[in-house]
Amino acid sequence: MSATSSPARRTGGRSAAVLAAVRSAVEELVQERGAAQVTIPMVAERAGVNPTSVYRRWGDAASMINDLATYRMSPDRPLPDTGDLRADLIDWAQEIIEHFRQPAAAAMLRGGAAAAGAGDSDCLRNRRAEATLLVERAGGGVPVDDVIDHVIAPIVYRVLFRPWSLDQADLAADLVNRLFAGR
Amino acid sequence: MSATSSPARRTGGRSAAVLAAVRSAVEELVQERGAAQVTIPMVAERAGVNPTSVYRRWGDAASMINDLATYRMSPDRPLPDTGDLRADLIDWAQEIIEHFRQPAAAAMLRGGAAAAGAGDSDCLRNRRAEATLLVERAGGGVPVDDVIDHVIAPIVYRVLFRPWSLDQADLAADLVNRLFAGR
């Protein structure tokens, strides 16, 4: 027995196939029925996988959905950089709106909101970090908290409680412009 | 048989007792375990009520939580009426902030957010109705959607994701004042 014993996970081949099938199934079902109505036996059937495999890997439906939905909005994507803070914020807000118009993304946000009591949603922590970056790059001028309160918060509110209102034309611009009103 | 037959709902007495017991049980359990882990048999047991009664009245856990979250803040309470829209909105916002500083109220909001999924249920619809009333009484001047986006949404966001920031001094005034900036 060698001293360095690596457990030797098996992430390729069959395991990867199961993961892919489950991911597709979850996304479809979340979109069709809403995250709360998605069960593990349901996902397993659509994925053509044994329910036991899913139970063993994720434990319960909430963990599974949270895990699979997390990868969506990349933290490494390039941020808008036009040289104009207002334009950058509008582009950025628009990206976020588009993101949350995907039902799976909205479902994850709901899950994050429900679980936020203990551990908080890193998805939104990233948004705050991005806002900070945008603002600081422009040399300040708008408090980050104001961006959260008046751009992110309205979007999140709409995602959670009035998803249809995300389609409103010029939403991103309207929200951002209010930040600069009376300055 | 008289022509006008009123269905004669029975909202008092025993029904009211059941409602109160269920409400308390749901608030406790949502706070303890999170909305996703709350089931109807569980609620019924803690409320000392038969599960069937709960199933008959609400149908499923999500509807129940959403319903109870919606009506926690009395819809009959008097709204601020100083004659000045801005002052009224600040008072009103302050009330809402105080309300959601109660952990049980915050937990119910999380539950409402998690259960909202389908899109037909907005546990904050009463707040919207109140905003409409305040604004219309003052003869308009501020769109109701703006009140939602820039006063309610920031409060809700903070309740869900950054509860400690509800203690910020002058939060209500700051939010409302931005509504009137540049007008």
Next chain:
DNA sequence: TCCCTAAAGCAAAGATCATTGCGTTTAAGT
């Protein structure tokens, strides 16, 4: 290529949830 074993599949048992029919209680109207 040959082991070793992580991970998937299978099947049965147990737990929990959800529905339904029927009798009982009791609020509301006369």
Next chain:
DNA sequence: ACTTAAACGCAATGATCTTTGCTTTAGGGA
């Protein structure tokens, strides 16, 4: 006070989810 039926409680049933022991498959290092 009497009547009516809305809402509740109970119990049995069916559906669905979850766990568990065992077997089979196949990834990865030697």
